[in-house]
Amino acid sequence: xxxxxxxxxxxxxxxxxxxxxxxxxxxxxxxxxxxxxxxxxxxxxxxxxxxxxxxxxxxxxxxxxxxxxxxxxxxxxxxxxxxxxxxxxxxxxxxxxxxxxxxxxxxxxxxxxxxxxxxxxxxxxxxxxxxxxxxxxxxxxxxxxxxxxxxxxxxxxxxxxxxxxxxxxxxxxxxxxxxxxxxxxxxxxxxxxxxxxxxxxxxxxxxxxxxxxxxxxxxxxxxxxxxxxxxxxxxxxxxxxxxxxxxxxxxxxxxxxxxxxxxxxxxxxxxxxxxxxxxxxxxxxxxxxxxxxxxxxxxxxxxxxxxxxxxxx
Amino acid sequence: xxxxxxxxxxxxxxxxxxxxxxxxxxxxxxxxxxxxxxxxxxxxxxxxxxxxxxxxxxxxxxxxxxxxxxxxxxxxxxxxxxxxxxxxxxxxxxxxxxxxxxxxxxxxxxxxxxxxxxxxxxxxxxxxxxxxxxxxxxxxxxxxxxxxxxxxxxxxxxxxxxxxxxxxxxxxxxxxxxxxxxxxxxxxxxxxxxxxxxxxxxxxxxxxxxxxxxxxxxxxxxxxxxxxxxxxxxxxxxxxxxxxxxxxxxxxxxxxxxxxxxxxxxxxxxxxxxxxxxxxxxxxxxxxxxxxxxxxxxxxxxxxxxxxxxxxxxxxxxxxxxxxxxxxxxxxxxxxxxxxxxxxxxxxxxxxxxxxxxxxxxxxxxxxxxxxxxxxxxxxxxxxxxxxxxxxxxxxxxxxxxxxxxxxxxxxxxxx
Numbered sequence: 045x046x047x048x049x050x051x052x053x054x055x056x057x058x059x060x061x062x063x064x065x066x067x068x069x070x071x072x073x074x075x076x077x078x079x080x081x082x083x084x085x086x087x088x089x090x091x092x093x094x095x096x097x098x099x100x101x102x103x104x105x106x107x108x109x110x111x112x113x114x115x116x117x118x119x120x121x122x123x124x125x126x127x128x129x130x131x132x133x134x135x136x137x138x139x140x141x142x143x144x145x146x147x148x149x150x151x152x153x154x155x156x157x158x159x160x161x162x163x164x165x166x167x168x169x170x171x172x173x174x175x176x177x178x179x180x181x182x183x184x185x186x187x188x189x190x191x192x193x194x195x196x197x198x199x200x201x202x203x204x205x206x207x208x209x210x211x212x213x214x215x216x217x218x219x220x221x222x223x224x225x226x227x228x229x230x231x232x233x234x235x236x237x238x239x240x241x242x243x244x245x246x247x248x249x250x251x252x253x254x255x256x257x258x259x260x261x262x263x264x265x266x267x268x269x270x271x272x273x274x275x276x277x278x279x280x281x282x283x284x285x286x287x288x289x290x291x292x293x294x295x296x297x298x299x300x301x302x303x304x305x306x307x308x309x310x311x312x313x314x315x316x317x318x319x320x321x322x323x324x325x326x327x328x329x330x331x332x333x334x335x336x337x338x339x340x341x342x343x344x345x346x347x348x349x350x351x352x353x354x355x356x357x
Numbered sequence: 358x359x360x361x362x363x364x365x366x367x368x369x370x371x372x373x374x375x376x377x378x379x380x381x382x383x384x385x386x387x388x389x390x391x392x393x394x395x396x397x398x399x400x401x402x403x404x405x406x407x408x409x410x411x412x413x414x415x416x417x418x419x420x421x422x423x424x425x426x427x428x429x430x431x432x433x434x435x436x437x438x439x440x441x442x443x444x445x446x447x448x449x450x451x452x453x454x455x456x457x458x459x460x461x462x463x464x465x466x467x468x469x470x471x472x473x474x475x476x477x478x479x480x481x482x483x484x485x486x487x488x489x490x491x492x493x494x495x496x497x498x499x500x501x502x503x504x505x506x507x508x509x510x511x512x513x514x515x516x517x518x519x520x521x522x523x524x525x526x527x528x529x530x531x532x533x534x535x536x537x538x539x540x541x542x543x544x545x546x547x548x549x550x551x552x553x554x555x556x557x558x559x560x561x562x563x564x565x566x567x568x569x570x571x572x573x574x575x576x577x578x579x580x581x582x583x584x585x586x587x588x589x590x591x592x593x594x595x596x597x598x599x600x601x602x603x604x605x606x607x608x609x610x611x612x613x614x615x616x617x618x619x620x621x622x623x624x625x626x627x628x629x630x631x632x633x634x635x636x637x638x639x640x641x642x643x644x645x646x647x648x649x650x651x652x653x654x655x656x657x658x659x660x661x662x663x664x665x666x667x668x669x670x671x672x673x674x675x676x677x678x679x680x681x682x683x684x685x686x687x688x689x690x691x692x693x694x695x696x697x698x699x700x701x702x703x704x705x706x707x708x709x710x711x712x713x714x715x716x717x718x719x720x721x722x723x724x725x726x727x728x729x730x731x732x733x734x735x736x737x738x739x740x741x742x743x744x745x746x747x748x749x750x751x752x753x754x755x756x757x758x759x760x761x762x763x764x765x766x767x768x769x770x771x772x773x
Contacts, residue, residue: 097408097411098411100408101408101409101411101412102411102413104408105411105412105413107412107413108757108758108761109416109511109757110415110416110417110510110511110757111415112412112413112414112415112416113412113413114412115408115409115411115412117409132773186635189638189639189644190638190642193642193644194582194642194643194644195642195643195644218581218626219580219581221581221644223629223644224581224629224630303635306628306629306630306772307623307628307630307631307770307771307772308772309772310771310772310773314772314773315768315773317773318768318771318773319768319773320481321477321478321480321481322477322764322767322768323761323764323765323768324761324764325761325765326413
């Protein structure tokens with residue numbers, strides 16, 4: 045009896061020197077993760093790293109379409125782009141941040157409802173959240189032009205309630221119209237990126253063990269305290285992921301500003317587009333893209349540090 | 358690792374701690390750390406090398422062999438890239454009758470693609486191939502005059518063979534014969550003329566007529582409900598005309614004055630938006646009370662929205678053109694030329710004009726169009742009468758430096 049237990053608990057004896065075939069197999073096994081990584085890495089090198097290097101190079105070139113562009117290490121372009129277009133940068137950050145906060149305020153209750161209260165309606169509500177993705181981003185934004193039209197019902201109601209007078213005083217709208225104002229652009233951004241907020245929120249809320257709520261109740265926590273001390277902290281990964289997935293694309297978006305805004309609502313994406321396609325000033329367009337990328341990276345880093353969810357990324 | 362310097366005033370535990378810190382912990386100088394740092398350095402250096410190796414060569418292709426190997430005789434086909442809704446189409450939206458007629462007559466199959474939505478985007482799309490002297494897979498393209506001018510100047514387009522273009526040569530209307538960017542039409546033939554005029558929504562203006570750019574820019578009753586086009590030459594050109602200047606010989610000072618005038622209107626909130634073709638919806642529902650508009654759009658729009666009216670400003674209006682060109686390395690050059698020529702037969706041109714409603718550059722089309730639809734033949738937006746033709750102006754072609762400078766100022770005006 046005792047002999048067998050000893051044999052069972054004893055660590056297995058180190059194997060004798062493995063034959064060559066086995067060693068080869070072991071080495072091959074070791075390589076497996078690298079082979080699995082290969083397609084992704086190739087993809088990233090070809091479609092991310094290489095264009096990034098090319099773009100970095102473009103940003104320090106000078107020249108013109110006809111003479112060609114040469115790398116002259118003209119870093120001045122960055123400074124010029126920043127001083128020339130900082131209003132559009134600030135505007136992009138402000139619009140994107142506002143839209144992100146609005147998305148969180150709208151999306152959190154909805155995600156909460158789907159995760160805990162929707163019952164058998166859960167799948168249906170989820171489909172409703174995702175449904176807008178079945179049509180193109182552009183078409184959805186154009187539809188907003190019809191909805192918010194000056195003679196449309198939304199503007200009519202808001203005007204008869206004198207709400208547009210108030211927003212006009214605040215500088216959010218202009219006169220008795222909604223389109224071609226900052227409010228329209230922010231609303232468009234909020235609408236277009238809302239699902240990117242709801243989905244991660246839902247997936248982290250849904251993972252919360254319902255018994256934790258019961259436990260909190262047993263410890264005499266009021267519902268709101270339960271939310272504040274238990275649910276919300278546990279949903280933080282979802283909040284962080286959702287805000288990032290909303291803020292980052294919203295800051296670079298130009299469709300909403302183009303279609304729902306006017307000249308004073310242009311964002312940095314519009315500037316990059318017009319510099320690249322119309323003015324054919326490729327260095328400035330590349331420099332603007334890099335500044336945008338750097339600014340977003342810096343903000344996101346600070347944000348993730350602050351929210352204490354480094355393990356998320 | 359032997360520490361080289363340890364202050365004597367430190368206690369033994371502190372010294373031990375310093376020693377430890379050299380070999381373990383965050384700041385440890387380990388082999389792996391050194392390797393990593395070295396690797397990053399090498400990567401950075403390599404990156405810099407890659408950066409400086411990246412320049413963009415001159416885009417021009419003149420003096421290089423750009424002629425295509427013409428496979429027209431063996432391969433009975435031609436690839437034609439055009440704008441959306443720029444070709445006659447059958448009721449069921451599946452056939453292009455004139456293209457099918459061409460195939461029946463010549464045996465040449467046309468692969469018709471509506472993949473041009475925007476001049477600047479199309480330029481961005483074909484630039485890499487054309488600048489590198491490669492084929493774009495297209496035998497015939499249709500772009501607006503300033504882009505056609507740019508592409509010809511860059512040496513990206515092929516000279517046409519007049520022998521294959523008898524109808525085109527004979528029937529091209531006088532006003533289109535010799536633009537300053539392609540004298541004598543060596544490279545291009547016009548597909549349509551595009552007058553930029555003033556349009557307004559009668560309901561939205563309270564029945565008032567809007568007939569001048571001055572009204573668009575300065576009438577306080579139109580505040581916030583005026584649209585202008587993102588097409589720089591149309592918007593600035595019309596403003597120049599209104600200021601009594603000729604866009605045919607615009608100077609930098611004239612241009613700046615026109616920009617300053619529009620800027621004032623922008624600053625006052627007079628102008629709601631600068632748009633591309635999507636202004637038609639806004640004009641139809643009255644979000645725009647008045648705007649600069651393309652004539653062909655208006656003919657279509659008026660059918661649905663009778664409250665939309667147009668006006669030819671007394672000061673004159675701008676006409677741009679969309680033009681057919683054959684890019685370098687096109688495989689079916691002769692077939693493409695035969696297709697161009699086919700569309701200069703008045704009968705065929707009339708069928709297209711009846712559908713797309715833009716100005717038709719073909720002499721003798723009026724009679725043929727009258728057979729299809731009398732009203733269309735009498736519409737000055739499709740067949741301009743003499744009085745209207747006299748008011749037509751074109752923007753002079755710009756050097757690439759001027760173009761960049763002008764576009765940059767215009768971009769600032771539109772907020773980007």
